Amino acid sequence: MDSLIHARGLVKRFGDFTAVDGIDVDVRRGEAFGFLGPNGAGKSSTMRMIGCVSPPTDGVLRILGLDPRRDGPKIRAKLGVCPQLDNLDIELTVRENLSTYARFFGIPRKVARQRAAELLEFVQLTERGDSKVEPLSGGMKRRLTIARALVNEPEIVLLDEPTTGLDPQARHLVWERLFRLKQQGVTLVLTTHYMDEAEQLCDRLVVMDAGRIVAEGSPRALIEQYSTREVVELRFAAESQEPYAEKLAGLGERLEVLPDRILLYVTDGDAAVAEVQHRSLAPASVLVRRSSLEDVFLHLTGRTLVD
Numbered sequence: 001m002d003s004l005i006h007a008r009g010l011v012k013r014f015g016d017f018t019a020v021d022g023i024d025v026d027v028r029r030g031e032a033f034g035f036l037g038p039n040g041a042g043k044s045s046t047m048r049m050i051g052c053v054s055p056p057t058d059g060v061l062r063i064l065g066l067d068p069r070r071d072g073p074k075i076r077a078k079l080g081v082c083p084q085l086d087n088l089d090i091e092l093t094v095r096e097n098l099s100t101y102a103r104f105f106g107i108p109r110k111v112a113r114q115r116a117a118e119l120l121e122f123v124q125l126t127e128r129g130d131s132k133v134e135p136l137s138g139g140m141k142r143r144l145t146i147a148r149a150l151v152n153e154p155e156i157v158l159l160d161e162p163t164t165g166l167d168p169q170a171r172h173l174v175w176e177r178l179f180r181l182k183q184q185g186v187t188l189v190l191t192t193h194y195m196d197e198a199e200q201l202c203d204r205l206v207v208m209d210a211g212r213i214v215a216e217g218s219p220r221a222l223i224e225q226y227s228t229r230e231v232v233e234l235r236f237a238a239e240s241q242e243p244y245a246e247k248l249a250g251l252g253e254r255l256e257v258l259p260d261r262i263l264l265y266v267t268d269g270d271a272a273v274a275e276v277q278h279r280s281l282a283p284a285s286v287l288v289r290r291s292s293l294e295d296v297f298l299h300l301t302g303r304t305l306v307d
């Protein structure tokens, strides 16, 4: 089997609440695979089942051909896990966070030290090796958590919301490191509610909503399938955008009315803007942009990804 992760009808229930509602997933070796969806979609619950820390309620799940119900420890030894919240040991130095963790995997002391040095280099924290964890910035802590996930040279790295809470510069640095990892052939599985993160990093992704998969494909294929080439965002200075939506009827393939703006889905943005002017509408602001995964999500669910 060529799928490193294979799920069929995977379900996670908490009491009578269904967090993951029968999903099918196949992750191939060497790809970066994403779970994209809003808060509460069931992404973390899925990741925890894949990480063998939360047993599936129902369905089939195989990781590296093994069954998490039976082979949890064996699978975990081959996974790297970067949780949503950094859980670094604040008693230890940056370097010790890596070398001590390596010891948990039974890696000999000398090798662990060497590995820690290499990983510090990889995440650009060599200079901070002797520092305690506390004074590090959010981005540095996240990079250290990623380095720690790599200590056992995992076949699959699981990253739950890898850049949530980071500033743009720190996010780009994390993306760049993750891209490098992918180039090295490591299989990445990540959750995110940032469409730009999904577009940047993922070869393939599933869009999740309320425990279900609503679409699957590469970012480009999803955008092609569910959106138009361009989007015109119009903001009208008024209490409600609704009356303007009526006046835009028939313009473009589709139209979405949000509380603060109207989105026109079109092939040619500039032509659509000219037509808006022709209809004597005077929006307070106009923006023409390319379609994104945000538009895909909006089309599929009628809601925006980040409220």
Ligand SMILES: Nc1ncnc2c1ncn2[C@@H]1O[C@H](COP(=O)(O)OP(=O)(O)OP(=O)(O)O)[C@@H](O)[C@H]1O
Residues within 6 Å of the ligand: 014, 017, 018, 019, 037, 038, 039, 040, 041, 042, 043, 044, 045, 046, 191, 193
């Ligand atoms: N241990 C639990 N007990 C009860 N309900 C839970 C538990 N864990 C998660 N849930 C619920 O399951 C749903 C899905 O949660 P999950 O964390 O998987 O979503 P998510 O897509 O990862 O969102 P987030 O980005 O907020 O983590 C949520 O409604 C959550 O409240």
